[in-house]
Each structure stands twice: as C-alpha cells, then as structure tokens.
Amino acid sequence: MTAERRQDPAVRSAVRQGVSVAVATGLYGISFGALSVVAGVSVAQTMALSLLLFSGGSQFALIGVVAAGGSPLAAVATSTLLGVRNMLYGAVVAPLLDLGGWRRLAAAQVTIDESTAVAVGQREPAAVRAGFWATGIGVFVLWNAFTLAGALAGDALGDPRAWGLDAAAGAAFLALVWPRLxxxxxxxxxxxxxxxxxxxxxxxxxxxxxxxxxxxxxxxxxxxxxxxxxxxx
Incomplete structure (x- = not known):
C-alpha cells in the first residue's frame, strides 16, 4: 500500500474498522479452542481446524456434533453445509478485489463473514481492499492465536462435564449467530x-x-x- 493510500481518510477508517472487528472476533477463538479440546479433539487437530477450515460457525458446529457423540460424517456434513456461505461471499468480493495468482488464493482463505462485511461497507476501491485485508488477516492471526490459548487451557480442564461445559459448544454457537437474527x-x-x-x-x-x-x-x-x-x- 502506497503512502498516499495510507493517508487516505477512507483507507484509514477501513483499516480501523478491520482491526476492531478482528480483535472482537479473534477473542472467540479462546472459546473454540477450549471447547474443542474438552470435547475430545486434540490440540493439534483443533489448531488444524482453525488454520485450514477457518470458519467460526462451521468449527463450532463440528465440535458441537462431536461433543454430542455424533458420527464424524455428521460432523463434517454439518460443518460443510454451514461453510457453503463462504463461496457466496467469494462471488461478492472477487470483482471488488480483482486479484490473481497467489493473492487470489490468499484472499479465498480469509474470505469470511467479517472481511466481506467490512469490504462491502466501503465506498472507495482502495478502502475496500484495505478493509478486506485488515479484517481477514487480523481475524486469521488473532483467531488462531486465541484458539491455541484456549486449547491449552481446555486441555488442562479435563472432563468437560465436571465444569458444566458439555453444552457450552451449542451456547457459544448461538452467541455467534444471534446478531444475524x-x-x-x-x-x-x-x-x-x-x-x-x-x-x-x-x-x-x-x-x-x-x-x-x-x-x-x-x-x-x-x-x-x-x-x-x-x-x-
């Protein structure tokens, strides 16, 4: 990003929005990491979900099924159904970003609810791109960092039923989707x-x-x- 673009008030505003959204969203990673581990998913598997799947709603849905004793097939199918929406987001932001090569692949990985919302909320092309990347990269970094912190904490908790956490995955997922209702x-x-x-x-x-x-x-x-x-x- 050039110095002129960084000084653009619209670009600065988009970046501020992206960073604030990233911090608020990233903190949910603590809940996911802890709940995933106490549901029986290992720390390594939990981190793989956050790094590769990287879709909060899909991740909470998957561990919710696992915690309830559902089959791996049901868990994956549920997670996949919820993740389909990201394909629609891609169709929205792709013409706005107009990227190619490895940048297009990187953008696909961080095309989520939050990065799409911040991007389409901007009026200037430079602000669209700045808002998208600030949000997407910010959420990715913080979500995974807090997922690791939560997973390590959850690993120390032991049996989730002893702490009343056996139903917490569903509650966390409800908190995630409530604003959209x-x-x-x-x-x-x-x-x-x-x-x-x-x-x-x-x-x-x-x-x-x-x-x-x-x-x-x-x-x-x-x-x-x-x-x-x-x-x-």
Missing part, C-alpha cells in the same frame, strides 16, 4: 430449523438433527427468497 425473515427460518431439530432429537442419532435443521433452513430460504421485479437485472 435481527431480520424477521431470518427469525422465521431459524424458528423452523429449531422445530425440525427438536422433532428429530428423540428419533435420530446425534448430529442428524443439526443436518435436518440446516437442510430445512436452506429449503425455506430458497422458497422464501425475495423475488426480483420483472425486468430487473
């Missing part, structure tokens, strides 16, 4: 998903209710999506 449409979709999940809990193995809820949410979201007016692009 402000819109009425999102509330309706979430409500239907909850009903489907509760109906499946008594009759299916662990992990299947989460998959059923996710599938129901996808179907409802597709059916109820807003329709463009005739002639709209």
């Amino acid at each position: 402000a819109a009425r449409r999102a509330q309706v979709v979430a409500g239907i998903a909850v009903v489907v999940s509760l109906a499946l809990v008594p009759v299916t193995p662990a992990g299947i209710p989460v998959l059923g809820a996710a599938a129901a949410a996808i179907v409802v979201g597709l059916v109820a999506r807003p329709r463009l007016p005739e002639g709209a692009a």
Whole structure:
C-alpha cells in the first residue's frame, strides 16, 4: 500500500474498522479452542481446524456434533453445509478485489463473514481492499492465536462435564449467530430449523438433527427468497 493510500481518510477508517472487528472476533477463538479440546479433539487437530477450515460457525458446529457423540460424517456434513456461505461471499468480493495468482488464493482463505462485511461497507476501491485485508488477516492471526490459548487451557480442564461445559459448544454457537437474527425473515427460518431439530432429537442419532435443521433452513430460504421485479437485472 502506497503512502498516499495510507493517508487516505477512507483507507484509514477501513483499516480501523478491520482491526476492531478482528480483535472482537479473534477473542472467540479462546472459546473454540477450549471447547474443542474438552470435547475430545486434540490440540493439534483443533489448531488444524482453525488454520485450514477457518470458519467460526462451521468449527463450532463440528465440535458441537462431536461433543454430542455424533458420527464424524455428521460432523463434517454439518460443518460443510454451514461453510457453503463462504463461496457466496467469494462471488461478492472477487470483482471488488480483482486479484490473481497467489493473492487470489490468499484472499479465498480469509474470505469470511467479517472481511466481506467490512469490504462491502466501503465506498472507495482502495478502502475496500484495505478493509478486506485488515479484517481477514487480523481475524486469521488473532483467531488462531486465541484458539491455541484456549486449547491449552481446555486441555488442562479435563472432563468437560465436571465444569458444566458439555453444552457450552451449542451456547457459544448461538452467541455467534444471534446478531444475524435481527431480520424477521431470518427469525422465521431459524424458528423452523429449531422445530425440525427438536422433532428429530428423540428419533435420530446425534448430529442428524443439526443436518435436518440446516437442510430445512436452506429449503425455506430458497422458497422464501425475495423475488426480483420483472425486468430487473
């Protein structure tokens, strides 16, 4: 980034937004690291999830299924369903960033909810890029650093049931998605998903209710999506 761009007020504002979002989001890594280890995932596996998967919602969903005794297949399927949204984010930010080669690969790794939100919230192209990278790299570094801290702490806790942590993964995931339920449409979709999940809990193995809820949410979201007016692009 050139000196002129660094001095641009819009760029400075975007970077400040990115750093503040990175700090707030990165702190969640402590919860993930601790809950992952007490759910039976090793420290090395926990770090691999944060470094390679790098998607908070998907990571919490995966360890939630594992903690509930679900099969590895159900855990991976649940995590994958939640991670599909990152592909949509990529389609949004790719034309804004206009990158190629290794930079495109690096951008794909840090294309998450937060980096996308900060990027699309800017008006100037330079601010878009600055906000995206400041947020994406900041979250990646802090999320993994705090994941390691939480994993090491969780490894020392032992049995999660002795500390009342056996249900904490679900609570942490709820805290992560709660801010996204402000819109009425999102509330309706979430409500239907909850009903489907509760109906499946008594009759299916662990992990299947989460998959059923996710599938129901996808179907409802597709059916109820807003329709463009005739002639709209």
